[in-house]
Amino acid sequence: MNRTxxxxxxxxxLRAIASMYSAHWRPFSCLLPVGGSGKWVIGHxxxxxxxxxxxxxIKIGPSWFAAHGRRQAVFIGNHFDLLLSDNWFQQxxxxxxxxxxxxPGQGIAEFDRCFDALQRRHSxxxxxxxxxxxxxxxxLASGIDPEKVHLIPIGVNLDYFHQQTxxxxxxxxxxxxxxxxxxxxxxxxxxGNGWDEGLEPKMIKGPDIFIExxxxxxxxxxxxxxxxxxxxRGYIKRGLQAAGVPYIHHQLQKYxxxxxxxxxxxxxxxxxxxxxxxxxxxxxxxxxxxxVSTRVGQANDLMKHGxxxxxxxxxxxxxxxxxxxxxxxSRSAILPMIKAGKATAExxxxxxxxxxxxxxxxxxxx
Numbered sequence: 001m002n003r004t005x006x007x008x009x010x011x012x013x014l015r016a017i018a019s020m021y022s023a024h025w026r027p028f029s030c031l032l033p034v035g036g037s038g039k040w041v042i043g044h045x046x047x048x049x050x051x052x053x054x055x056x057x058i059k060i061g062p063s064w065f066a067a068h069g070r071r072q073a074v075f076i077g078n079h080f081d082l083l084l085s086d087n088w089f090q091q092x093x094x095x096x097x098x099x100x101x102x103x104p105g106q107g108i109a110e111f112d113r114c115f116d117a118l119q120r121r122h123s124x125x126x127x128x129x130x131x132x133x134x135x136x137x138x139x140l141a142s143g144i145d146p147e148k149v150h151l152i153p154i155g156v157n158l159d160y161f162h163q164q165t166x167x168x169x170x171x172x173x174x175x176x177x178x179x180x181x182x183x184x185x186x187x188x189x190x191x192g193n194g195w196d197e198g199l200e201p202k203m204i205k206g207p208d209i210f211i212e213x214x215x216x217x218x219x220x221x222x223x224x225x226x227x228x229x230x231x232x233r234g235y236i237k238r239g240l241q242a243a244g245v246p247y248i249h250h251q252l253q254k255y256x257x258x259x260x261x262x263x264x265x266x267x268x269x270x271x272x273x274x275x276x277x278x279x280x281x282x283x284x285x286x287x288x289x290x291x292v293s294t295r296v297g298q299a300n301d302l303m304k305h306g307x308x309x310x311x312x313x314x315x316x317x318x319x320x321x322x323x324x325x326x327x328x329x330s331r332s333a334i335l336p337m338i339k340a341g342k343a344t345a346e347x348x349x350x351x352x353x354x355x356x357x358x359x360x361x362x363x364x365x366x
Contacts, residue, residue, distance in 0.1 A: 025072065028094050030059045031365050032066040034076045041154075041279060042077040044255045045098065048157060048350050049075065052357045058365050066093065073365040079128075080110065083117035089124055094364060096127035099139050100154070100276025101204075101297070108204070118142040127364050131276045132298040150360045153298045155350040156282035160259040163342065164288040172263035176250055182225040183328050185214065186265040186289070188258055188280060190230045198232025203273065206294065209317050210271035211239035216321035218245050221328050229261055262287035267327045272296045273314050282348055285309070285341035290334055292323045302348065308340035 033050050035043035050060050066074045067087075074093040076082040082097045089095075102108075104115040115138070118125075122144035130136045131154045139149050162168070173180050191205035192198020201207045218224050226240055226247040233249060240247045252258055262268070268284040268291050275297030282302070284291045291309035293299040294316070303309040310326070312319035327334060346352070 025059075026366075027071040028073050028364075028366050030061045030065075030072045031361070032061045032063060032069065032072050032074045032093075034063045034066050034074060034081070035078075041277075042098075045154065046075070046077045048155065049077075049357065052350060052354055053361060053365075055354060056358055056361060058361060069093075073126075073361075075127075079118075080114055082125075083114045083121065084110070089121060094126045095124060096129070096360075096364060097125065098129040098131070098276075099135060100131050101135065101274055103135075103138055103274060106204075106274075115142065118144070122148075127360055129360065132301050134297065134300065135276060150356065152353055152356045152360065153302065153348050154277040154279050154282070155348055155353050156279070156286050156345055157256075158286055158346070158349045158351075160256050161262060161283055161286035161345070162259065164263050164265075168263040172260055175260070176227065176248060176264055178225060178227060178248060178264050179223075181223060183221050183223045184264055184266050185217070185224065185226050185324065186261065186268040186280075186284070187226060187236070188229040188261060188268075188283075189278065190232050192232030192235050195231055197234035199234040199238070201235040206271035206273050206315070207236045207239065209273070209294075209315055209320070210269065211236060211243055211245075212317040213269060213271055213320040213324070214240060214245045215243040216317060217324055218243065220325050227261060227264055229258065258283070259287065262289050265289045266331075267292060267324055269320060269324055270294060270296070270299060271317070271320060275299065281309075282345045286345035286349075288338050288342060290327045290338060291341065292320055292327070294320070302344055304340075306337070308337055308344050 031053050033046040035046040053060060071092050075096040077098055079097040079099040082088055102111040102114050104112045119142045122142050128139055128149050129152050130139055130149060136149060136151050140146055178184055187210060191202050191207040193200045193202055214226055224245060226245055228247055228249040229252055262284060268280055268289050270278055270280060270293035272294055277297055281299045293311060294314045295311050303311055305311040310323040312323060
């Protein structure tokens, strides 16, 4: 049997299994979460949402049932996967998605195509999660029924992120090879295209702004070290090296281990031009790590400048560097900010969002 026939046989077998099992389910009684094609944030989000759905008594089916089963509730975590394909709209499922980022009109063709598809197809979509007010307005501008759009921030799992202590800071720096006397700035994200070295940057993530921020910061903070994690960081590593800024890159195998990285930090910096999250907002707050961010995504919604973090305008590397230097100079003075950030994280952890997700699923899964 050649490969094409083998694949066809497997596909028919999966379809038969899915049809057999789903034939005994009431229509739209099972949630089928689809984590997207990537290996980064979205898969983790789907796992957390599935856990919340189970707490609400919702039956969860395997993701591959979505492509082969019939008349169930499919939640596709990546809105690009949903909207830029015809496949999902040719089935008879109820459809939901998360629309975290991708404002049209920025010269990014994928964002424009996705929003155009949303305008044409929103009547076929039953639920959309947005994580911040900015994207809520973008999605509503498509003409979609506002009742379908639910503002639920990207949460944080407090089991993975713990308050930094003197002991945990020492141990984490020892583990990751970070000098104990360094002033450590964290950046844990994917800001390169593809899943290889990442020399072609995603400018929407602001890697050029981050590099410039670190270059400016280095002028006043001689002990500066940048701790990186995440795939495809080649562009930012080259830029930091050219700017004479020392860095350490640790690529973790499990998302749940990222909490250990925060223990090594003095500050976390977000330099993005646009975000749906980022997840690092609540992760750093939960870890007791001061946060400096551009006014993007849910950072703009959840942060109060000077109270639980510092905010700078998009592309303002000078202000990002100035605010980060202030943390270097005034660590004891920002202890109330760290405490307020911890409270913000607790109010927005996944478990605290249970009622928001109940409202999301009501009428979608039945």
